Amino acid sequence: MEGVLWYVLTGTRGGENRIRILRELADRPRNANRLAEELGLDYKTVRHHLGVLVENGVVEHSGNGYGSVYIPSQRARSHWATIEQIIEQTTE
Numbered sequence: 001m002e003g004v005l006w007y008v009l010t011g012t013r014g015g016e017n018r019i020r021i022l023r024e025l026a027d028r029p030r031n032a033n034r035l036a037e038e039l040g041l042d043y044k045t046v047r048h049h050l051g052v053l054v055e056n057g058v059v060e061h062s063g064n065g066y067g068s069v070y071i072p073s074q075r076a077r078s079h080w081a082t083i084e085q086i087i088e089q090t091t092e
């Protein structure tokens with residue numbers, strides 16, 4: 001999982017936005033529309049990044065379509081120290 005986190009959050013374009021999304025979801029579950037509003041990002045951009053995070057097992061969702069609510073996966077939470085390390089190194 002650590003390799004996946006480094007790759008998804010730093011090794012590809014959009015890593016900065018994925019970090020921002022993940023930080024928001026760590027506070028409380030949200031849907032894509034709420035994330036877009038809170039982060040000042042386009043809804044389609046947020047949906048794309050959520051798709052990448054879900055595909056890589058970093059985030060999971062409940063529900064389908066517009067009302068889907070996203071949260072960090074249990075695997076991501078068990079590697080939260082790595083996520084914090086990534087955040088530290090990318091925001092310096």
